[in-house]
Amino acid sequence: MAPKVLISDKLSDAAVQIFKDRGIDVDFLPDVGKDKEKLLEIIGKYDGLAIRSATKVTEKIIAAAENLKVIGRAGIGVDNVDIPKATARGIIVMNTPFGNAITTAEHAISMMMAVARQIPAADASTQAGKWEKSRFMGRELTGKTLGLIGCGNIGSIVADRAIGLKMKVIAFDPFLTPERAVALGVEKVELDGLLCRSDFITLHTPLTDKTRNIIDAKAIEKMRKGAYLINCARGGLADEAAVRAALDAGKLGGAAFDVFVEEPAKENLLFGAPNFVSTPHLGASTTEAQENVALQVAEQMCDYLLQGAVRNALNMPSITAEEAPKLVPFVRLAEQLGSFAGQLTETGIEGVRLEYAGAVAEMNVQALTAAALTGLLTPLLQTVNMVSAPILAKERGMKIEEIRREKDGAYETYMRLTVITQRQERSVAGTVFADGKPRIIQVKGINMEAELGPQMLYITNEDKPGFIGHLGMELGNSGVNIATFHLGRLAPGDDAICLVEVDGDVSPEVLARLEAVSHVKQVKALHF
Numbered sequence: 001m002a003p004k005v006l007i008s009d010k011l012s013d014a015a016v017q018i019f020k021d022r023g024i025d026v027d028f029l030p031d032v033g034k035d036k037e038k039l040l041e042i043i044g045k046y047d048g049l050a051i052r053s054a055t056k057v058t059e060k061i062i063a064a065a066e067n068l069k070v071i072g073r074a075g076i077g078v079d080n081v082d083i084p085k086a087t088a089r090g091i092i093v094m095n096t097p098f099g100n101a102i103t104t105a106e107h108a109i110s111m112m113m114a115v116a117r118q119i120p121a122a123d124a125s126t127q128a129g130k131w132e133k134s135r136f137m138g139r140e141l142t143g144k145t146l147g148l149i150g151c152g153n154i155g156s157i158v159a160d161r162a163i164g165l166k167m168k169v170i171a172f173d174p175f176l177t178p179e180r181a182v183a184l185g186v187e188k189v190e191l192d193g194l195l196c197r198s199d200f201i202t203l204h205t206p207l208t209d210k211t212r213n214i215i216d217a218k219a220i221e222k223m224r225k226g227a228y229l230i231n232c233a234r235g236g237l238a239d240e241a242a243v244r245a246a247l248d249a250g251k252l253g254g255a256a257f258d259v260f261v262e263e264p265a266k267e268n269l270l271f272g273a274p275n276f277v278s279t280p281h282l283g284a285s286t287t288e289a290q291e292n293v294a295l296q297v298a299e300q301m302c303d304y305l306l307q308g309a310v311r312n313a314l315n316m317p318s319i320t321a322e323e324a325p326k327l328v329p330f331v332r333l334a335e336q337l338g339s340f341a342g343q344l345t346e347t348g349i350e351g352v353r354l355e356y357a358g359a360v361a362e363m364n365v366q367a368l369t370a371a372a373l374t375g376l377l378t379p380l381l382q383t384v385n386m387v388s389a390p391i392l393a394k395e396r397g398m399k400i401e402e403i404r405r406e407k408d409g410a411y412e413t414y415m416r417l418t419v420i421t422q423r424q425e426r427s428v429a430g431t432v433f434a435d436g437k438p439r440i441i442q443v444k445g446i447n448m449e450a451e452l453g454p455q456m457l458y459i460t461n462e463d464k465p466g467f468i469g470h471l472g473m474e475l476g477n478s479g480v481n482i483a484t485f486h487l488g489r490l491a492p493g494d495d496a497i498c499l500v501e502v503d504g505d506v507s508p509e510v511l512a513r514l515e516a517v518s519h520v521k522q523v524k525a526l527h528f
Contacts (some may be wrong), residue, residue, distance in 0.1 A: 003069075003305040004045060008033035009052035011074060015294035022302045024048075040064050048072065048301050057081040062089055070304050072297040075284060076100065078314060087315045087388045094300055094313045098153060099293035100284035105157035107283045108202050108232040109165075111256035115228055115277045116141060116200075118254070139199075139228075139253070142166045147198030149214060150205030150233065151176045151186065158202060159186050170194055173205075195222040200230065207234035217242040226253035232283045235259040240270055247273040258283050310367075315387050317366035327367060330360055330415070331386075333430050333438035334368040336452050336528055337417040338375025340428050340440070343526050344458065345376075351399035351420040352376065355429075358413030361404035369402060372417055414441060446497050448488030453501035456526040462519040463489045463496040470517045471498070478510045 002025045007016065010030040019026035027046075032038050033055030043049070043065045050072045051057065057071055062085045071081055073095040086093050114120060117138035125132050146162045148155045151171040159169045169186040172194045181188040191214075194201070201223070205211050215229065215238040223229075229252060231238050240261060246252040247270075254275035260268055263281060270276055284290070303309040308328065309321035319327060354372055356365050373389035384392055393400060399420075407413070416429035429442040440450045461467055468487075475482060481503040489496035506514075506525050514523045 003047040004067075005048035005050060005301060005305070006032070006043070006046040007050040008039060008055045009050070009074070010054075011050060011052070011294040011298070012291050014291065015050075015074075015298040018295060018298040019302060022306060024302055024305065036061075043068065048305055050074065050297055050301060051080070053077065053080055055080065057086070059085045062086055062091065065089070065091070070094065070301055072301040074099075074290075074293040074297040083315055087391060090387050092304065092310060092313050092316045092387060094297070094304075094311065096293040096296040096300070097312055099296045100286075100289035101153045101157055103286045103289035104232060104283040105154050105161060106286075107258060107279075108154075108158050108204070108230055109161050111230050111232060111258060111277060111279070112146075112200055112202065112228065113141070115230070115254040115256040115275060118275055120277050121275070141200075144168070144199040145170060145197055147172070147189075147194040147201040148186070149173075149191070149194065149201065149203050149237075151181075151184070152204065154233075155202075155204035156184055158204060159184050167200075170197060191219075192222060195219055196224065198227060199224065200228045202230040203233045203237045205233060205237065207236050212236050213239045215239065215243070217245070220246045220251060223251070225251060228253050229255045231256075232258040235261040235263060240268065244269050244273050247276060250274075315391075317364060317370060319364055319367050323364055327363060329432045329436045329438060330363060330368055331371040333432055334371035334415060334417075335375035336438050336440075337415060337428050337430050338372040339378060339528055340375070340443075340452070340458075340526065341417055341419045341426055342376040342379040344426060344524060345380075345419055345421060347421045347423055349376070349396070349398055349419055349421055351401065352393070353401045353403065353418040353420065355403045355405065355416040355418075357405045357415075358407040358411070360413045360415055361406070365402055365404065368415070369400065372415075373400070376417075376419065411441060416442070440499070443488065443497050443499075446488040446490055446495075448486050448497065448499065450486035450499045451484070451501075452499075452526075452528045453483055454528055455502050455505060456528065457498075457500040457502060457506065457514070458522075458524045458526050459498040459500065459514070460521045461496050461498060462521070463491075463493050464519040467496075467498075467517075467519045471500075471514065471520070474514055474517050475500075475502070475510075478506075478513065480504070480506055480510060 002023050004025045005019055007028045016028050040061060043061055047067055048070045052074050059082050068091050070092045076095055076097045078095055081093055083093050118136045122136040144167050146167045146169050148159060148171040151173040162169050163185050170189045171186045172189055172191045176188050220242055243255055247255060256277040258279045259281055300311050303321055307321045308324040310316050310319040354369055370386045370390050373393050374384055374386050377384045377389055377392055411431050414429055414431040416427055418425055418427040430438055430440045432438055437451055483501040483503055486499040511523050
């Protein structure tokens, strides 16, 4: 059956056609996003949901979305999606962070020019029949210093355009490497240096606890008298009250905002301030950008639903369409290794070490680690998935370590998972054979080769004669059929491990009788 997608906001006809051309069953209902009750009523039958900003994907909607696998936001902002709740349900949330980058950057440049030359006020004055040529004295951009707070995708485009305008560009961005700064032609500086040197400052950073009110009264005090501030990124990056005070006092020569703390901004204390230019969140509002993000989100959702490829997800490692087929068997192996260790772990987990050797070390180990943590935490938490597992592990203070190495040992490639608890370390390793099936190859340092079935018995025992016969007899007398039988030991007569695949569940009573068999130390029923 083809995956089913709901488009609940206005997307272009070309985006709708992409779903149809790739065999997706799509319902284009552009008004249903505004009808919460209708959306709640129908969301349960869809595998994917494509939205813009009008649809609010709340906890209630997510709870009703029984089959939903992916939410695609045509645009960058996902404030209208409850990402933690989606993550807990294993729903991937993806956006299109690059589809409107050029448009937003161009808007920032436009706003900078508009405020520098007081164009909106001059236009209003002229159309009112006045001819106030001497009133509107502007500033040139050529030769001025532009300070970028944030030099990522959009900020770097602004830098390129500003350099073309013969401006000197400096940037504050903790993630900007010196090499990248040189390539962009910008000077990397600290925030205080940027504030005191810039003639124009433009914001291009996400809104986080660290960036909220990054431009406050103290920051403005460090700025040059007559400097200009442009914000086309996120409301809340600048303290609106402090900006108003600085405009009234003449500390700022002007400000241009496309975004506000509260939107829609029908009223705002910045309105009416001297040389203040505003637009209603138009950064991404061009025909080209709206078309680009619509097409991009349709392609991304199709790639995920049809091939398992993950791009631009906010709560899942990226997986390309090319690597997805190779990853699938190793994802299954990682989940089995995690489940194996998780079902045998009875004390608090302090850390997890994942070793990737050979070809698997060159793969997308983020996805494999997420799968291993899913298997590990499922026996403990029940409702956990590849999307939520890394977050849940972090919340519980587990230290996750990933080690990549070249081929080591008899196998071309393998994974080893080690669980570190308060009492011990327990490791299990596995690989994928040419048939694409995962195999266990080592448990607690004991070599063995076993394919894991749905029901397994994990038995630790002393390597003594008669053990296998007594165990088989007890299982036979209890009506338990053996499907496969695997043995491993450190040395003759030393500790040994037995993995037995059985048909059907084994009752607690049978498990108790098995533990009484000669030379048996522990018996545990595992499910995969």
